[in-house]
Amino acid sequence: MSMKSRLLGMAFASADVLLELDGERVTFALGAGPVPGVDPGAAWAGQPLDTILDPACQNAVASQLRKLKPGVRSEPVGIRVLTGDGRARKAIIRAFALPELAPFISCALVWDGPPVQAETPKPILDARGLLQRLGSILSQGGTGPELAVDFLEIPGLGAADEAHRRAGARIEASLQARSHQGASAARLAPDRFALVRDSADISDLAEAIRTAGVAEGLNLSAITSRGELGKAEAAVAVRTLRFALEDCLKDGAEAGSRFGERLKRTVQDADRFRGIVRERQFSLAWQPILALDSRAVHHFEALARFGGAAQAPTGPISMAEELGLIESFDLAVAEKALLQLRQPGFGLTKAAVNVSAVSLTGDGYVQGLLRMTSAYPDMRKRLMVEITETSELADLDAANRRVKALRDAGIKVCLDDFGVGAASLDYLRKLQIDIVKIDGAFVRDIETDAKVRTLAGHLVDLCRELKIETVAEMVETEGQAEAVKALGVDYGQGWLFGRPTPTPALSAPAAVGKRVGEVVGWG
Structure with missing residues (x-):
């Protein structure tokens, strides 16, 4: 028996599917598919990993892959794999980066129960919905995480053909899954999005956009910008976000690259104004x-x-x-x-x-x-x-x-x-x-x-x-x-009668042929 066969047998003793990834793209797959008739090698090879996962778990997998260190096995991540027939199957995935195989990453996937009906993804919000959602999050108070808002502009996404429409749907699902509690992303325009995320979440949204584009044969790139909200008072934070979003949406191309700067400046201006009033x-x-x-x-x-x-x-x-x-x-x-x-x-x-x-x-x-x-x-x-x-x-x-x-x-x-x-x-x-x-x-x-x-x-x-x-x-x-x-x-x-002065000037400037008098009553 060859060593290769022995190792393969041991691998399948602990996994249902073996995967190899190049970044977040499947380059090799072998094993039992999520349902009969689905061959992972034929169906998954060459596809972005996101295309086979329920959007709600894409962010968790991407986070583990980014944190992966050579020679160290990842933590197990619970995922749901799409079966292609409206269902999904739960699984556990673990990853391992063998230094001599870099940049490829080896993964083992174990099925966890039978296929079930796939969860209906939460629909993406519009601008008004995003502001209401932010207000709801902040009004809950407590010791929740500090928040940030990411603004994305994807030039060309608004094209009317079917490939761009499908890519837009993929992007909506992907951004929603990566947003706060999986329900805090909005599509503001055909080519512009915003989502509320925890400040500590620095996962690469531009890569998620690129992956969604590749899945539809498109070369998409995103201009991204982040603004921190911290733990701002709910009403002020909502209005601050609206102020910055409206400012960006009024501008032309690449307005999103300045969103973070505008949001930060607005937050600073608001703090400065409160200080002026307070003092x-x-x-x-x-x-x-x-x-x-x-x-x-x-x-x-x-x-x-x-x-x-x-x-x-x-x-x-x-x-x-x-x-x-x-x-x-x-x-x-x-x-x-x-x-x-x-x-x-x-x-x-x-x-x-x-x-x-x-x-x-x-x-x-x-x-x-x-x-x-x-x-x-x-x-x-x-x-x-x-x-x-x-x-x-x-x-x-x-x-x-x-x-x-x-x-x-x-x-x-x-x-x-x-x-x-x-x-x-x-x-x-x-x-x-x-x-x-x-x-x-x-x-x-x-x-x-x-x-x-x-x-x-x-x-x-x-x-x-x-x-x-x-x-x-x-x-x-x-x-x-x-x-x-x-x-x-x-x-x-008006200036004919007197300009503003530090103290009331009880006598107005005299006009030709006119007199000035003392202060009179209201009427």
Whole structure:
């Protein structure tokens, strides 16, 4: 008896199938197939190992193969081998890397029970489903693993032919199996995917894509990028991921290569913004709003400024709105404004503070502001809340209940940027407000554009009929001031009347033939 026959007999005494792999491709197979009539040598040789395995166990096998050291047998891995007829058969596989056979890997497979119906793979998610899935994972709390999100772009995968369609299905199943709990992968576009994984999982997704392509005779390659979420708060993590994904999906080719960088930057920016709010590392600049008939200062708008900047921090504010961080900032601005209003020298100065419409989607802001002013009820009469970003007010009935709570407490409410967007009239109809601010786009062209002047006039007339006062913003010239006054606008704001200053300037710049006055009441 030859030594070869003796060794082969010993091998089959402990295994049902002998395999040889080159990387993750089957180069040789010998033994009993999963069902009668299936010859492993004929059916499996030349195929990627993933093509014969249930997707749910592909990641575990790939992980063991990557960790395999020469001369050391792997740990046993439970797998399910597809039979080709809608069933699967459980098995145990072990691998061994003999140094003189490198790079080939020897494997022994032992069947474990009869074939059973294959499990239906969990369908891949879409973008919305991925965000909901992430929120569900994080909301469970506990001491779970830190998470990462992998973004993949596969150029050419969106082609309409059958081979690319089948490859796409293979990739969906493979990525889903490799995702957190086997259910956290999404197809965002025909050629773009994202999946949530444990941060410690660094298995090569690009190789899985290549393998899926080879199985369909395609040469596919993936551009991959990873972003770490850590153990972020659920709501912030979900919004951060959405922010980064939308940013990448808007871009063209190879946007995925920058996903990790964008997600990391967004997480850092969010942390920095929270620190700014927590430490109150912002200042207020006060810009006067004047009565157009008397040029007396009516009230001031308290404008937030970061790092000594002269302009409004639109970038950070937009990010904070996207990530759900704006409510705490809006309350911090109100707190700082109220503290300044109570300082000596401020007299009975009245002020408007901005609140994002996002902050009115819940009860937190209104409750916080009412608590903040409960010890100083007279301050409420000196305060106005100016709602910005009105396009975000989806549930107007709920928003109006919160607006009403402010007005019932004596706090005036202003609607900013009125007249832009098709929903403006709906806001005016459903929100019980005191003042609207005519968008500066009307004021800019009001002297030269008859259509703009006519439209602005109708808006002012409508507000007057509803007993709502009006403010024209971005007034920079006497001509503009006279034009909006002629239309019946009550108040004006802009550089003509005064730029934002660190403290309220109770006297506005004098205009030719006009006088300036002291602060007057709300109306």
